[in-house]
Amino acid sequence: DAKTTQPPSMDCAEGRAANLPCNHSTISGNEYVYWYRQIHSQGPQYIIHGLKNNETNEMASLIITEDRKSSTLILPHATLRDTAVYYCIVSSSNTGKLIFGQGTTLQVKP
Amino acid sequence: DAGVIQSPRHEVTEMGQEVTLRCKPISGHNSLFWYRQTMMRGLELLIYFNNNVPIDDSGMPEDRFSAKMPNASFSTLKIQPSEPRDSAVYFCASTLTLPSETQYFGPGTRLLVL
Numbered sequence: 001d002a003k004t005t006q007p008p009s010m011d012c013a014e015g016r017a018a019n020l021p022c023n024h025s026t027i028s029g030n031e032y033v034y035w036y037r038q039i040h041s042q043g044p045q046y047i048i049h050g051l052k053n054n055e056t057n058e059m060a061s062l063i064i065t066e067d068r069k070s071s072t073l074i075l076p077h078a079t080l081r082d083t084a085v086y087y088c089i090v091s092s093s094n095t096g097k098l099i100f101g102q103g104t105t106l107q108v109k110p
Numbered sequence: 111d112a113g114v115i116q117s118p119r120h121e122v123t124e125m126g127q128e129v130t131l132r133c134k135p136i137s138g139h140n141s142l143f144w145y146r147q148t149m150m151r152g153l154e155l156l157i158y159f160n161n162n163v164p165i166d167d168s169g170m171p172e173d174r175f176s177a178k179m180p181n182a183s184f185s186t187l188k189i190q191p192s193e194p195r196d197s198a199v200y201f202c203a204s205t206l207t208l209p210s211e212t213q214y215f216g217p218g219t220r221l222l223v224l
């Protein structure tokens with residue numbers, strides 16, 4: 001599975017959009033981009049995933065560049081409850097295996 | 111649905127003792143994953159099952175660790191004998207089938223080995 005690179009930490013003002021970047025330059029054709037988050041002391045929670053098209057659900061939007069070497073998770077109106085570690089994971093659709101990196105700690109501030 | 115259930119939520123034991131962690135996946139889910147999380151190593155996949163059969167146990171750290179899934183609604187992760195370096199939060203996750211987009215995680219078991 002391809003490796004991902006994320007900034008270790010980011011801040012965001014409450015009510016503003018949070019844009020979390022992820023680099024996955026070695027991604028291959030059958031690998032999806034997944035985003036999970038982990039709020040302190042809880043298990044990780046699925047947010048969104050995509051292959052090549054941009055995706056949106058009730059939690060977030062996922063923008064994948066045309067060459068698929070990077071992506072951005074967008075939380076459109078961040079709240080204090082969005083403070084968490086956000087993991088970008090690249091995984092083959094064949095295995096269903098998720099390999100978590102260190103993630104980005106997002107701190108939403110009032 | 112109750113979600114993934116793990117027990118116990120907290121466990122404190124002494125080095126050398128046997129530890130058994132339990133997981134009940136979401137009803138109807140056919141795949142189950144065990145993870146371990148520490149500050150040093152982050153979240154690591156230990157083993158996963160599909161239809162009660164272990165698919166990949168390459169993440170199991172050593173022979174002291176074993177996992178079983180005797181039926182679709184129950185799995186155990188056993189450490190025997192336990193060591194202080196096994197102290198971690200152990201998560202169980204389940205998904206409908208493989209491959210799948212969404213893994214649903216339990217609340218975790220916080221293990222401290224003294």
